[in-house]
Amino acid sequence: MSQQEQAVLYDAQGPKARRRSLIGTVVAVLVLLGLAYVVVRRLADQDQFSMEKWGPLIDPGDENFDAVWRLIREGIVNTLTAAALAMVLSVVLGTLIAVARLSLGRVGRIPLIGLVEIFRGLPVVVLVFIGVRVLPDVGVDLSGLPGGQVLWGLVIGLTVYNMVIFAEIVRAGVASLPRGQREAALANGLTNWQTMRIVLLPQAFRTMLPAIISQLIVVLKDTSLVTFIANYDELLSQGESIQRNLGNPIQTFFVIALIYIAMNYCLGRLAQYIERRQARAGRSTAGPAETAGLAPGAAPVGGGA
Amino acid sequence: MTSRPNGEPLVRLSGVNKWFGELHVLQDIDLSIDRGEVVVVIGPSGSGKSTLCRAINRLEPIDKGEITIDGGRLPEEGKELARLRADVGMVFQSFNLFAHKTVLENVALGPVKVRKKPKAEAEGRARELLERVGVASQADKYPAQLSGGQQQRVAIARALAMEPKVMLFDEPTSALDPEMINEVLDVMVGLAKDGMTMVVVTHEMGFARRAANRVVFMDGGRIVETAEPETFFTSPRSDRAKDFLSKILTH
Amino acid sequence: MTSRPNGEPLVRLSGVNKWFGELHVLQDIDLSIDRGEVVVVIGPSGSGKSTLCRAINRLEPIDKGEITIDGGRLPEEGKELARLRADVGMVFQSFNLFAHKTVLENVALGPVKVRKKPKAEAEGRARELLERVGVASQADKYPAQLSGGQQQRVAIARALAMEPKVMLFDEPTSALDPEMINEVLDVMVGLAKDGMTMVVVTHEMGFARRAANRVVFMDGGRIVETAEPETFFTSPRSDRAKDFLSKILTH
Amino acid sequence: GDDADDSAAEPTVAEAPEFEAGTTMAEIAEAGTLRVGTKFDQPGFGLENLEGEVEGFDVEVAKIIAGALGIAPEDIEWVQTPSSVREDVIEGDEVDMVVATYTINDKRKERISFAGPYYEAGQQIMVASDNDEIDGPDSLKENPDAKVCSVTGSTPAEQIKPYLADPGQLVLFDEYSQCADSLRNGQVDAVTTDNVILLGFVSESDGAFKLVGEQFTEEPYGIGITKGDVAFCEFINETLQENEDAYIEAWESTAGEVEGTETPELPEPAPCA
C-alpha cells in the first residue's frame, strides 16, 4: 500500500537517494528521540512518574487498583453501549434519509436537504445538550426507557448529528458507483426499489466503509462530550472521578486516552481488514478514478469532536 | 421464444426523437425489427447508436415518437416498465456485472427477484447458461476475478436468464483486449444462429458479415443507410458511410 | 536529430531482468534499436511489453542487466536522469495530459521548465507542433474538452516538444474509439517517415506493416521472436506467436 | 474525605412516621426511597469515592432529613447534580431535593423553592502560599494580569466579575479541582469560590495554597425543592432545628475535619414561600 502511495510522488530511488534517505532517517530518529527525552525529563522533574500517582493504575498490589479498574471497566461498557446505540440508529436513519433523498423528486428533497444542513451545521456538544437537557425541559420524557434519560438524550444528540452525516456518506457512496450498475439492474427487470436495495446500497456500503468507520470512531469519541452536560458514567467521566479521588489527573487521563486509542484503533483495523479482504476477493466496484473524488479512506464527510 | 405467430415486427420505432438539452441526438428514427432478425448498428462516435439502443428498453426516455415491443407500447414507468425490461435483454460495453455478487448470483438474481423462480431452479438454469457461454467453471468467482471476455460472456448469460424476446448489445467487445474479442463474438454468433432477435451496436465487421441480416448506419442522430452487410461494406451508398468506412478500414 | 554519426545502436538493452516481487516480468531481454529504426512490440496481455517500454526511461528501474541510450548508461537518479528522460519521449495509453493545464501549456511546459526556453519561443514552437499533429485549433482548451484522438495527438506533440532522440509509445491507440485510431496512427506514421527512432507497443497491424522496420513478439517476459512485419504476420516462426495471431486476426 | 471509618455516626431513622396524605413527605415515605441531588465532585460536601459512595456535609444533612422521613441512608438514591443542572432536575422531578452547595438567590427562586439555609458560606479567594500580591478581591483590579479561576455557570463566577479590571482575567473550568490544578502549575493566580470549598483544597495542598482576604459575599446554602412546596420546606426546616446535634456531628465528621474551619451554628431558617 505504501509502495503504491509513494509511486505517485516519488521516483524509484537510486543509490544517492537511498543514502540521502538513510541520513534523513538517522537525523529524524535523533530529533524525535531528543524530543522524547526532554518531555520525559521534565515530567520526571515534576515527579509525574511517582508510584504514588501511577500505582493505582498499574500496580495490582495497590489498594485502589481494583476499584479503579472496576470504574474503568464500567466506563468502557457504558461508552460502548451509548456508542453502539447511536451507531446503529444513525446508520439506519441515515440510510433511510439517503434513500429518500435519492428517490424523492426535486421538490420533495428540499425539506430533507434543509434538515441535513441544519443538523450538520451544529456542534455535537450542542445537540447532545439539547438531547440531554432541553428535551426534558420542553416535556419530552425519556426517563422511562431502559438506561435512563441521560443515556437516551446522549444517544439522540449523537444520532441526530451523525445520521445526516451517514446519509451524506451513503448518498456519496451510491453516487460513486458506476452508472452502469443501476442501469444493468433496471435492464434486468428489477424495480427502482429492488435496484436500490439489492444492487446499489450493498455496494455503496462497501465503497464507503472507510468513511463509515471513521465516522463510527467519531461517534465513539463523542460519547465523552456528555461529561460537560450531565452525569453518565462513560469512560471519561469515570476518569474524572478517579483522578478526583487520587489526585493524579495526568496519569489517569493518559490511561484513559490509551484506552480510547486502543478501541478506535481496533475499529479502524477492522475496517482495513474488511477492505483488504474485499480487495482480495476483487469485490470492490469502482477504481479510484471512477469514484467521484472519493479516494478510499477519504477524510470523513462530517467529523464531530 | 416467439410466442405470437403474427407477421408484426417485434420491435418497431416510429418517428422517434430525442434531445439532450439543445442536442438533437435521435432525429425521426423509423426502424422495424422482425422476430429472429439480427440488426447491426454502426456509425461514428456520438451519432446516437447507444441512445437508440437504450431507448428500446427506456433506459433513456424519448421525447417524441413511439416505440412498440411485441405490439405493445413501451410503458413509461413502474411495474409494467420493469416487466418489459425483463423481456428485453441488454448487454453493455462495460459489462456492468454486479460487483458484489458472484457470477452465479449475477445470473440467478433476475429470475429469482423478478420472475419469482425458486432459488434452486434459477441456479440450475444459471449453471446451464454459464455452460453455454463457456464460463461454467467460474460460477463462484466474483466478476473482478474474471477477464473482460469472461465477464462479458457472464453478462450475456445474465441477460439470457430472463428469457428475453430481444437482446440489445451496446458495443459489447470494444472494452476488451484483442485476444478476448472473439470468444465473445462466438457466443453472439451462436445466439444469432439459434434464432434470437438481436440489435447489436458494434464496429466488428466480421460479426456483421457472419451473423447480421441488416446493417443500419447512423450519423448525426439519423439513420443514414440500411443495407445487407455485404452490400454495405463493399459498396455503401451514402458518402458519409463511405467516409466512415474508409476511416475504420484502412489500418 | 541524430547527433553522433557512429554505427552504435541508439538504444541497447542487454541481459535486462526485472521482478515484481515473485513475478519475473522481464527475463534476459537483449534488444538493440538503431537510429531511425521503428520497432513494434507485440504480445499477449501481461507479457511485459509495457514494463519493457517503461524501463527504457527508467519509469521502472530494472534489477539486472544494462540499458544504454546513445552510448551512455541510463543514470539512476537525479539531474542526469531527468535530463535523459527529457531526451526520451513517452506517449501513454491513457494520454496523461496534465488535466489542469490547457493544451498549449501542456506542450510548452517541458521546454520552459526543463529546457529553460523563453515562454514566447516555447509557445510558438508548441503551436507549430500542434499544427503538425492537426490540433492547432484546440490550443486553448483543457484536455477533458478534447476527444481521445485529439488528446493523444497533443500527448505526442508534448513529447516532440522536448526534441527527443527516441520516442516510446505504450499502446497509444487502445483507449481510442475506432474512428480516432487512424488520426493518431497517421501522425505516428508521419513521424516514422521523418526518421524518428520509435519503440511502439501496439496491436495495430496496419501500423506495423506501414511503418515498422521490425516486430518484436513478447510472451511471458521474454522476447520470443523478432522479424520483419510482413514475415511475422504471414508466417510467424514460434507456436506462441501463431497462437496469438490466430486469436487477434480471425474476426 | 479520606477514611470511611471515622465518618458520621448513623443518623436516627424515624420508625413509620405519620404524614398528612397528599404531602410530599407522605409520598416519599410511601415510596420508601429519597432521591437526593448532590455534588459528586466537591471534597468536604459531596464527593464520590472510588467505591461509588458519596461523602460530605451535604450528604450527611440529606441523611438527617431522610431519617426524619423514615428512610435509612442505604435507601437514599444519590443523583449527581453539578451546578448547572440543579434547577432542571428539580423541575423535571428527577429528585425530591437538592443538597449541593446551593446558594439561595432570587433568580433561582423563580424556578424552585429553598428550604434552609442550613449553612452560611461566603466567597473567598485562594492563592499560592508564596503570593504576596493578591490579598483579597480588590487586588485583582490592581493586578490586571492576574488570572482568577472559577467554575462555568457558578455564582462565584458571576460575583467576582465586578472586582475584575478585565473580563479576560476570569478563567472558567468545569470543576474546582481543575482550578486547583491550574493554581498549582501556575496557570492561574487565584481561585475563587465559597470559602468551605477552598478550605478543602488548602488542607490537601500541604501548605502550597492559602486563603486571603475576608469573605466578600454571603452564600446561604439552601435545600432546593419543587417550587411552592411550602409544607415540605417547613418540614425540612423543622427537622434541622430538631436535630442540631446530628447537624454538628455531620459537620465535624466531614468538612469540619479540615484545619481552620469553625463549627457553624445552625442558621435561622428563612420563611417558606
Next chain:
Amino acid sequence: MSPVFDNIDLFVDGFLTSLKIILFALAGALPLGVLIAACRVSPIPPLRAFGTFWVTTFRNTPLTVVLFFCAFGFPELGINRSFFFFGVLGLVLYTSAFVCEAVRSGINSVPAGQAEAARSIGLNFSQGLRFVVLPQALRTVVPPLGSVLIAMMKNSAVVGAFGVGGDLWSTGASLTSAQGYATFPIYVGGVAVGYLIITLTAGALLQLLERKVAIAR
C-alpha cells in the same frame, strides 16, 4: 426568544470569541496538517512512522482528552501560556490529523500517470510536485478539507470548557445555570443559531471555492 435579545450583547461577544478561536485554530491546523501529510508521504521511514503515529493518536483520542492534556499537561512540562493558547493548540493538534488525511488522500487521488508524465518530460521531483501534482491534488482536497475545517469550527464549542470561556457555548452555560434562564430559548434560539451562522457561511464559502477550483477542468 426574548431571553436571547435581552442578552444579545453577550451573544455577540460569545460569537466573536468563538470566531477568534476558529480563526487562530484555522491558521494553525492547516499548515501543521500539511506538514504532517508531508511526513506521511515522505521517503524517510521514521518521518512516515511519526506521521502515522500522530494521526493515529489524534484521530482516535476524544478532543476533550486532547484539550485536557494541553491545558494541564503542558504546564507540567514547564510551558505556561494562556488557556486560550492551550485551547486553540488542542484544537489545532486534533484537527491537524484530519487535515493531514484529507491532504494525503488528495495527493493519492492524482493519477500516478500524471506524475509519470511529468517525470517523462524531464521535470524533477519538486517541479513535478509544484507544476503537476499539487495543483491537481488541491482540487480533490478542497471538499474533504472543507468538511474537516467546518467540523473544527463546530468543535471549537468544546474549547470553551477548558479555561477559555466567553465563547458561544460558555455564554449559553452561564446564562442558563448562573442566571437561571430556561435552556430551550438560550440553546436553540441563541447558541445553535450562532453556530449555524458560522458553519452555514463557511459552507457557502466552501462551495464557492469548490466551484472555483473545479472550473479549470
